[in-house]
Amino acid sequence: DIQMTQSPSSVSASVGDRVTITCRASQTTSRWLAWYQQKPGKAPKLLIYAASTLQSGVPSRFSGSGSGTDFTLTISSLQPEDFATYYCQQANSLPITFGQGTRLEIK
Amino acid sequence: EVQLVESGGGLVQPGGSPRLSCVASAFTFNDYAMSWVRQVPGKGLEWVSGISGSGGNTYYADSVKGRFTISRDNSKNTLYLQMNSLRGEDTAIYYCAKGLYSGYDRTPFDSWGQGTLVTVSS
Numbered sequence: 368d369i370q371m372t373q374s375p376s377s378v379s380a381s382v383g384d385r386v387t388i389t390c391r392a393s394q395t396t397s398r399w400l401a402w403y404q405q406k407p408g409k410a411p412k413l414l415i416y417a418a419s420t421l422q423s424g425v426p427s428r429f430s431g432s433g434s435g436t437d438f439t440l441t442i443s444s445l446q447p448e449d450f451a452t453y454y455c456q457q458a459n460s461l462p463i464t465f466g467q468g469t470r471l472e473i474k
Numbered sequence: 475e476v477q478l479v480e481s482g483g484g485l486v487q488p489g490g491s492p493r494l495s496c497v498a499s500a501f502t503f504n505d506y507a508m509s510w511v512r513q514v515p516g517k518g519l520e521w522v523s524g525i526s527g528s529g530g531n532t533y534y535a536d537s538v539k540g541r542f543t544i545s546r547d548n549s550k551n552t553l554y555l556q557m558n559s560l561r562g563e564d565t566a567i568y569y570c571a572k573g574l575y576s577g578y579d580r581t582p583f584d585s586w587g588q589g590t591l592v593t594v595s596s
Contacts, residue, residue, distance in 0.1 A: 401582035410586035458580045463521040
């Protein structure tokens, strides 16, 4: 199984800050990497797929990069609605696996 | 707008066998693989099982292999998860999720249901 490790596990930031979350895979996932946002009591929401493709309707302040085993999610200027938990996911091989999550909190 | 509506959760005794359902609408159901993903409240996401659009290929996490069975009825736009021999560690919110790519079994998920909570307890 491909293990996905996110860092940091939690981060505190302020509105307007730039935040980067990293995701490392235990083996290559090519570009089969997606990022999700989840708010309390809600289902996850797809933000980015194929490592860097923005899902329709997702604000352009979200961006993704990377390939192989190392990936990043960047939020260029935090908005109040961005405080949530973020997960990476690989779909290069089965079983599909998720990172443990990064909780983004208001400073 | 794509809609996925799960049902079938609730309080189940250890060893029980509930069946979860997920009714889909607003997309061509048999074109897309579907999956079940679970989440212990307050914890992370765990992929449980997936099925191809035709239903001919099924996939399972090791944690549920041999106990859970995924299936679909494309005439009813419905996904199922038959859960057998339930254990306390199966307690979670179960989400059904739609594959992003038509025709791909391994795929990110672009739509999710609201989830159904399964609590395994005596």
